[in-house]
Amino acid sequence: MLYVTSGKQTHSYPIHAGATLAQNLFAAGLYQGRPLCAGLGACGRCRVLYLSDPPAPDDVEVNVLSTRQLTAGWRLSCRHLPVPGTSIRIAHDSLTTPASGDDVSLYTESWDRLAIDIGTTAIKWQGVQPGSSTLHYGHLLNPQVGAGADVMARMAFAQLGPAMSLCLQQCLITSIERLVGRKDISRPAVVVTGNSVMIYSLLGRSFQGLAASPYALTYAGGAMATLTRQHASSSLQVYIPPLLAPFVGADIACGLAHILGHYPVSELFPFILADFGTNGEFVLALGPDNYWVTSVAMGPALEGIGLTRGKIASSGVCTGFTLTRDGLCPAGGSIGHGISGTGYLSLVSLLRRTGVLDDTGLFTRPGHLVGQRIENMVQHNASGKALVLEGKTILTGRDVEEILKLKASCNYALKSLLGHGRLRTNAVRKVFVSGALGGNLRPLELVDLGFFPTSWEKKICLAGNTALKGAWDLLVDKDARTRVQGLQGHVQSLDLPAQDDFARGYVAKMRFGYC
Ligand code: FES
Incomplete structure (x- = not known):
């Protein structure tokens, strides 16, 4: 059995073989609703205090936890398997996080x-x-x-x-x-x-x-x-609703049905639907009966998970940055409450524009005063250069790499779709952006960073949650169900990892700017 103490109470739970301690705690209902990175060692939210003998810490824990914490018996529960008799204490605030914007x-x-x-x-x-x-x-x-x-x-x-x-x-x-x-x-x-x-x-x-x-x-x-x-x-x-391909689901079918129901077809094709989340889903719509779809893993960074001060967007969380006479200014909230994924895209875009980050994502010293004032906020720490604002480290080289991975994924997926659809970049008439990026982001940032080519800036429509809008259409518009059911059979799916140049093509796009 596994013994878990929280406050004055101790409960025992069966151990699921092969599952980490964090996974066992989830199965016991304790981590449900708490955003964890599942073993990446990036969030540190799964830490527990061992009351029984703690296992030896691994390299990730040595980086994430302090020597004092390690000596006291704190460990990351995602990095260890429990053994019968494992006994731990969980801080009350690390159980569940009922984050909700609901009434x-x-x-x-x-x-x-x-x-x-x-x-x-x-x-x-x-x-x-x-x-x-x-x-x-x-x-x-x-x-x-x-x-x-x-x-x-x-x-x-x-x-x-x-x-x-x-x-x-x-x-x-x-x-x-x-x-x-x-x-x-x-x-x-x-x-x-x-x-x-x-x-x-x-x-x-x-x-x-x-x-x-x-x-x-x-x-x-x-x-x-x-x-x-x-x-x-x-x-x-x-x-x-119908699922369109292995990783292009009912959310995309709803998004397409919504777009088809709300825009005149004569002004629509060819168009792109890009849905950003932990998985990026992309559609190249060449005509009412001709769709290419693909998907690519993007990881949790867009949701604000795993970045230095990353937080899921909610009230008080910083969702963007502007440049003022005083320097970098957080918008939409305070960095004290964390920075959302779109906040990070905004920050990196600003650093690119001021020359503080070069094409490859390295910190550089710009030649002009505005850039130099921001570059003065870059400090050296144990793991390299980092941007510090209001006394807090907000951006490290590792964060920039995570943003570059997002950009490379999107860039590669779109290039591949356009190639298979034999369509020139400039021939695309509209670009609908849905999902996590559907709000709090400006088209300029998307083209600045290279998610999209520069020529698409005026074609980008930040469409919000098209999946939910399309699902609603299915409840209130009798033609919507015909539209959504009619998509199946007209979709060709592109398996990106199976492409010959996948690894090479992806790595080549690990630099800012659409390429
Ligand atoms: S789950 Fe994120 S560090 Fe363990």
Whole structure:
């Protein structure tokens, strides 16, 4: 057994073989809703105090924890397997983080229609109540964030065994049940969208086909599904929109259906839909019956996870930077509350424009005064140069590398799609940006950093959460379901890692500027 003490209480839990201590704690329900990086050693939020003999610290822990903490018995629970009798203490504030922008009183209400978008990090919803036309919105953290930040971590967790897979499924169903609210009256019409991994997880399906190449969909969506919570007597019927390709899910089908329903076709094609999250999903729409799609792992940095002061965007978190006479100025919040992923893109874009970062992401000394004033904020620390603001290290070389990886992924995916679609860059008429980048970011920053070519700056439409908008369309527009169902059969999927030049092409794009 594993013994966990929090406050004055100690509980015992069975140990799941092969699972880290952090994964065992998630399975016990303790880390659900707490954003963890799942073993990268980047977030430090999984630290626990060993009451039994602590294991020897590994190199990652030596970097993340202080000598005093290590001597006292603190360890990162994601770096160790528990053994029978392992006994730990968890600080109360490291259990769950119920981050939500919702009016929680809404959860006691009933709904007439409800659209839900299960993102890897957040679950977003909108709905109307019976007899009302007022649209309510909200979001809550996806409880699965405690099992890892991205879809790969979730699949790895599920593959630890049926109990772990069930645990992931049940925490999603519990969140949806919580949203749906009262059960004593008729159930609402519900559409649930999301990326392929989230939909598979919700339905408790095996990840076979998604976990290893050659990838294949074993579930195509476009159908009603029944969600049943363990030990509950009632269940919920929901509509799952079609999934388009192994890693291009129902969220993209909804996004496309929304765009097709809201823009005149004569002004639309060819267009790009780019959905940024921990997985980037991209569509090149050449015509109503001709779509190329692909996806690429982007990691959790865009969600603010794993960066030096990274935080998931919420009230008080800095979401951007401006340049004033006094130097760098955080916008939308304080760096004391953390910096969102889009805040980091804004910061790096500003450093690029002022010449403080060169094309390869290295700190340099610019030739002009404005740049030099910012460069004066760069200090040397144990792991190299870092930008310090208000006495806090906010950007390290490792952070810049994470941003470069995002840029390289996007750049490579778009170049590959355009190549397979035999389309010139300039021929694209519109570029819809959805997902985590859909808000708080300016098109100028996207082209500055090289996510997109410069010629697309005026074509970029920051479209917000097109997945949720499309899911809502399916509830209120009778033609939307025909549109979304009609996509299947007109989609060609591009498997980027299977391309001959994948590694070389990706590495070549690890520099700022679209190339
Ligand atoms: S450092 Fe352990 S989960 Fe992030």
